Amino acid sequence: MTSAVVPDHPWLLPGALAVPTDQVRVGPRRTTRDWIVDGVAFLISLLWVLFVTADATTPDPELAPRLPHDWMIAADALIGLACCVLLWFRRRWPLGLAVATLPLTAFSMAGAIPLLILYFTVVVHRRTAVALAITAAGLCTNFLFSYLRPEPDMPYWVSTVWGVVLSVTVLAWGMFVRARRQLVVSLRERAERAEAEQQLRVAQARQLERTRIAREMHDVLAHRISLLSLHAGALEFRPDAPPEEVAKAAAVIRGSAHSALQDLREVIGVLRAEGGGEEDPERPQPTLADLPSLIEESRAAGVRVNVADLVGAPEAVPAAIGRSAYRIVQEGLTNARKHAPGAAVTVGVAGEPGAGLTVEIRNRWPVGGPADGQIPGTGTGLVGITERVTLAGGRLEYGRDDSGDFRLAAWLPWPA
Known part of the structure; x- marks a missing residue:
């Protein structure tokens, strides 16, 4: 060889x-x-x-x-x-x-x-x-x-014994150095392998998040196209309808087509690779209007949730931005349950068209450090949220702030 x-x-x-x-x-x-x-x-x-x-x-x-x-x-x-x-x-x-x-x-x-x-x-x-x-x-x-x-x-045998002792000492020292170097190499390989596995998990989490967003947009797009088909069928069935009804149906068709085109652009921008074989997401898709029910679910599970601010008219928020805000709050509440059990959580969602939508989840840092918790997870939830916010053109920050609290904050664009 x-x-x-x-x-x-x-x-x-x-x-x-x-x-x-x-x-x-x-x-x-x-x-x-x-x-x-x-x-x-x-x-x-x-x-x-x-x-x-x-x-x-x-x-x-x-x-x-x-x-x-x-x-x-x-x-x-x-x-x-x-x-x-x-x-x-x-x-x-x-x-x-x-x-x-x-x-x-x-x-x-x-x-x-x-x-x-x-x-x-x-x-x-x-x-x-x-x-x-x-x-x-x-x-x-x-x-x-x-x-x-x-x-x-010096007698012959004494001189011979000293030579044997010297040889055995050098042998033991060399074997110790050899074993130590092998241990260092083994630890380095283990660290490199762990780092590579973590990078793979992060990449998989990002891809799964892209696929989930694309499938959510697919459902919304299908809904809008079904509206187009419904109103177009009504016009075909009633060609003699009054002009007011025809104009109203045409306006609905035009608005639905415009929204469908916007959703289609988002799908093309997000879906960069073919989706995997994961299960379909739940229907209907959550929006910003579903935040109160999400907060009530967390309170029912024993989490003390304080609402600092919520958007007054959640239906005015674009559906894609609303879904992202919902997922951010969901991830923040999940992390609080896992790593800071018993801590109060403050949720705030504010914004307006043109200025953007700000989402903030804050909880006290647990005494003695974050708990391991018993809630299973892959540890890549924040990675997926970061990918979602980045694809939406927003910004995400998380970590301990100056007051010692853990803060998860995101800004999402809200077109005027």
Whole structure:
């Protein structure tokens, strides 16, 4: 299988995004943090090489020399420098470099630190089985190192145990870093998935609201066209009717046709996609004149509703605007029942032709924050209301105001 290539982020485990870690090849791109980490690792390794080389060239005269020949010291220093250079390539080929340099761990003291860093990189970026295999091979070379480079003041087995402890410590640390990075990636994927699902729910709510508005307008349009057919049929049935009756019927036909054309324009503007298979809305459609009955229903359900203002002549409000105002008040009362049970709700609807229609629902913010409530819902009611108001050419505001109350307010255009 072809290996995937992903950037090696400082906190992101390469290949953790649904790709097995043993099939991931770390990409060549480095972040700023990667350059800093690699630079620090290189400097630490270089200082270690210089320290070991200086210590080997000036041995304690009371102890036997650790390397019998000077050329061995120089060779060990060159090996350490080569391992330091290899650190710049460890992100691309961690496993290959670890296997290639594994024999050096049997005798090189100067390359100990850079070789440990290579080993740590393998543990972090490869699956556990590979890390354990490299660890087992490293433990075998550890026995050889203690034999070929014995410490004059330390027994063989003590030196060997310290090497095992160091290897196991690096293994545990690398596995911890690897597990932490996988957890971070998992949490990020979960958050992105939740955000995508929420966006999908919002889009569905908007589409459902468009479909509902279009179907409501369809019913109104059908009603107006039926009036046209009725009066046209009357004229056809009574061609000898008095001129006054003919003029009256023609006026009704003209008004109904004009209203039907307006409704048809609204349907075309709202219905941007084919409707789904939802159930038909209830008939007859509610208008602004049905607000008192809606308020009485809420009061019967135990909600304290105060009416601040209502339009005096609701029949003068255009049907589409009235339906939108009704839906806004309905959503506001529903939210108050769900999230602020027991709180008093104030409803106000005011306006006039040319100035627009203002709808406002206000309730006290519940003590301790909004309640979860037991009323089921999708949490997208306000999204649908926002879409309805926007399509009508109005404005919608909701949230806590300066007094601490929750306020849902909308302005809808009311032609003169």
